[in-house]
Amino acid sequence: MTNPAPSPPPQKPARKGALRPALLAAARTLLDRDGADAVTIRAVARACGVSHAAPANHFADRRSLLTALAAELFADLAEAMENALAGAPQNPANKGSGTARLTAFAEALVAYGLAHPERYRLLWRRDLLDGEDAALQGTMDRLYARLLEELSALPLPAGKDPETAAVGLWSLCHGYVSMRLDGNFIARRDKESRAPRHSAMIANYLAALAPPAHPA
Amino acid sequence: MTNPAPSPPPQKPARKGALRPALLAAARTLLDRDGADAVTIRAVARACGVSHAAPANHFADRRSLLTALAAELFADLAEAMENALAGAPQNPANKGSGTARLTAFAEALVAYGLAHPERYRLLWRRDLLDGEDAALQGTMDRLYARLLEELSALPLPAGKDPETAAVGLWSLCHGYVSMRLDGNFIARRDKESRAPRHSAMIANYLAALAPPAHPA
DNA sequence: CAGACATTATTGACACTGTCAATATACATG
DNA sequence: CATGTATATTGACAGTGTCAATAATGTCTG
Known part of the structure; x- marks a missing residue:
């Protein structure tokens, strides 16, 4: 062939x-x-x-075309986030706030969404995609596993499990990007001209997750 | 089709x-x-x-019909969240974490989304709705103002402003519901059979926002 | 009351879509 | 060369939103 x-x-x-x-x-x-x-x-x-x-x-049909496209886009996103992780300091021995890698991860996710609105939107349009598609599910699962891996390497306070922390972080980023892209009330109050709010938001969340050695 | x-x-x-x-x-x-x-x-x-x-x-057109419907649904959601607030304890001036009302607010939002998937989804389908519609914007703005009001009544730690906290809480809930409804990877790991993860997630977020009364 | 007007409903048409069936072309291999 | 498979074309069908012209209904005025 x-x-x-x-x-x-x-x-x-x-x-x-x-x-x-x-x-x-x-x-x-x-x-x-x-x-x-x-x-x-x-x-x-x-x-x-x-x-x-x-x-x-x-x-075969429109759904199949869009699914193939979404799989490509998801791979792009995964690559961008992997690059961000590669550029972040290796976490381990240094104690205290080992959240630099998670910050990079989350910031890369938000940055992709804000930079490519339509691409990001398509990724979650389940009505347009084939959720059972192996390529699509595979990329998504690998990305989530990657986040979980980073989180599991972090010493979490008692009562906080990595799964909940991962879901929370992803929800935070995804929710923020979605509402920014949809132009809803968050967007009307969170102009690009200001200091990016999502950075403070992410930092707050991660600080709560792994509080620095000397809490204020 | x-x-x-x-x-x-x-x-x-x-x-x-x-x-x-x-x-x-x-x-x-x-x-x-x-x-x-x-x-x-x-x-x-x-x-x-x-x-x-x-x-x-x-x-006038399909968009107009869907916008009118979405305005109705948003009013329903606002009412449900107002009821939840009414059932929560009045902000206790006495002490400590006054996050009970915020918890009720967030839980009501998530509950509505999980209970009425298609309605919740429509609320944010900006491609189907008229974002400039006065009724729609009004209800949305009022709901956000309500959250901000509750948050402003809370003594926040230094360095955390109500706006960022509000955007974060809403993003957290909206992101979680969206991914649950879209059946993406979170949904595959967060079955209803387990204790609801979003409650722990919300609690963690709010605890970080207003740490309990016994500081170091 | 009767006529004029405004609101509302019907019919028909157009362009666009996804998808299917039959056909035509090209390529590759025996 | 002949055969067969993969690919591309043409044409059709049902469905959609939306517009125009028409008909029917109500309401108000003189």
Whole structure:
């Protein structure tokens, strides 16, 4: 099946078996520009210069196309968060606030959401995606496991388990980003011009999770 | 579009000038049963036994219909949260953690979301609603102001302002409910059969906000 | 009361969507 | 070359929101 391209891929009418990635790229562009609603089978086909039914050979239906796109986006997000972790100080021996890595993790999540609104929104549009998709679930589970791993390496106070802390941190970030993106009341009071509120919010949450050695 | 569900039961032709409330009631039923996607102008009209263009006299377009419905739902939510506040102990001037009222507030929000998934989801579907609608914005703003009021009555530790605390608490609850409803990874680990995690989560957050009376 | 007006409901149409069926083209392998 | 598989095209259908023209209903005025 895999053949070396006999001629360079010049234009939208992509050669050989290159329609599938072209469709995904077009879908991503449409998503960023006009939101998930604009990512229709026919619009994607038009953007690739093929007939309206051509995508059916690569994606069974619209849900399948959006799911594949979301899996790509989730992988991007996971990479961004992994990079953030790599740039954070290694946690262990140094006691006290080992929350620098968690801060980096949470900040990266929020930053991705605010930087790519439509992409972030799509990730959670369960009505548009196939929640049973293996690729999608796998990336999500790995990301959550990563957070749990970081949290488990932290000495938590008695009565606080890593699972609840992980769910809380993720909920905090996800809720904040969602309401910012949806333009609801939080957004009207939390302009970008101010110092970013989410940083203080995250810091507060993490400080409570692992209070510094000398509480004020 | 796929047509999964059997058609809703045809209803009585609402006489007189009572079509508008009938449309809203039908929309609410459709929403609860099949989600926001199922709330189409034509389906609502069918449910009320009128022609497909009859609703146009009461709602300019689909967005207008859904916005009116969402305003109703937001009022319901506000009422539920107000009731929860009424049942909570009045802010005790005597001492210590006056977070009981905030706990009631947050628990009521989460309870509403988990009890009425489709209604809660619609509240934040900005792509389906008119964010500039006065009724919708008014109810939302009043609810947020109420939370801020409760938080401002609380003696916060230095370095923590009510605004950030309010945004954090709301984000925490909203994020948790969203991910539970969307069936994402949190839901797969946070079954109803266990003790509800959100209670511990909320308690942890509020405890950090106003630490108990015995400081170091 | 009768006529004029405003509100509301109906019918029909258009463009758009997802999806299916039948067809046509290309490619690869025997 | 012939055959067969993968892919692309055309055409159709049901469903949707929304508009225009029409009809029916009520209400108010003179």
